[in-house]
Amino acid sequence: MTTVNRIGIFGTSGMAREAGDIAWALGFEPFYVARDQAEVHAWCFPAPVILEQDVRHYTDMPYVIGIGEGGIRKAVAERFKYQLRFTNLIHPSATFGLAQREVIESCTGTIIAAGARLTSGISVGDFCIFNQNVTVAHDCIVGNYVHVAPGANVSGNVHLQDSCWVGAGAVINQGNLTKKLVVGSNTVVGSGAVVIDDCDPNAVYVGVPAKRIK
Ligand SMILES: CC(C)(COP(=O)(O)OP(=O)(O)OC[C@H]1O[C@@H](n2cnc3c(N)ncnc32)[C@H](O)[C@@H]1OP(=O)(O)O)[C@@H](O)C(=O)NCCC(=O)NCCS
The missing domain is CATH 2.160.10.10 (Hexapeptide repeat proteins)
Structure with missing residues (x-):
């Protein structure tokens, strides 16, 4: 996956894909971050998806968390706050x-x-x-x-x-x-x-x- 103009979006649900729509509207090419293999297998959307454990290979791009539930969003933010750069969308x-x-x-x-x-x-x-x-x-x-x-x-x-x-x-x-x-x-x-x-x-x-x- 090329990293030019990419933005990473945590989540694979409808909220994540809607965050992806905002990214497209801003000229980014979103890719999505799945929690586990089951989410990767269920993914049937025409955009790349990677596993959460692999974000360490893609640290030179901004991220957002496209997960509606605040507790889960908080847990992801806490887990990755020192590793990734989160942006506003x-x-x-x-x-x-x-x-x-x-x-x-x-x-x-x-x-x-x-x-x-x-x-x-x-x-x-x-x-x-x-x-x-x-x-x-x-x-x-x-x-x-x-x-x-x-x-x-x-x-x-x-x-x-x-x-x-x-x-x-x-x-x-x-x-x-x-x-x-x-x-x-x-x-x-x-x-x-x-x-x-x-x-x-x-x-x-x-x-x-x-x-x-x-
Ligand atoms: C309020 C809410 C969180 C309750 O969910 P829940 O805890 O699973 O509660 P239940 O579905 O068991 O419902 C409990 C009772 O509240 C009633 N109820 C649930 N949602 C209601 C609502 N929005 N307005 C009025 N009554 C509601 C149910 O009819 C039920 O009544 P009863 O005990 O007399 O049968 C949920 O229904 C809701 O509105 N979520 C927000 C949905 C939303 O905005 N989605 C946007 C996604 S981006």
């Missing part, structure tokens, strides 16, 4: 408010998919995924390993703590300048939920208005 159709793009570019390993819109005053951690057509409004704080799934809308003054997952089409209502609305670390907000108040960490919330079910 920002689809050309993503849009940003004043000075917000610079904030994203100072992150490591954050993926912004097509049609995402982040306005301004938003702090963003590393290895986050802002999926297709999400919106994140002013003055939010987004921790590390957060995933905002397709079509979710995060209002202003919200704090998404580390490794939380906002499901597809969910809405997070706004906090305010003195008290942000907090979605706790590792919490999952179900698809289509409307969150109107703080969510505990390590929990699952669903429905309108969102209630804790786990």
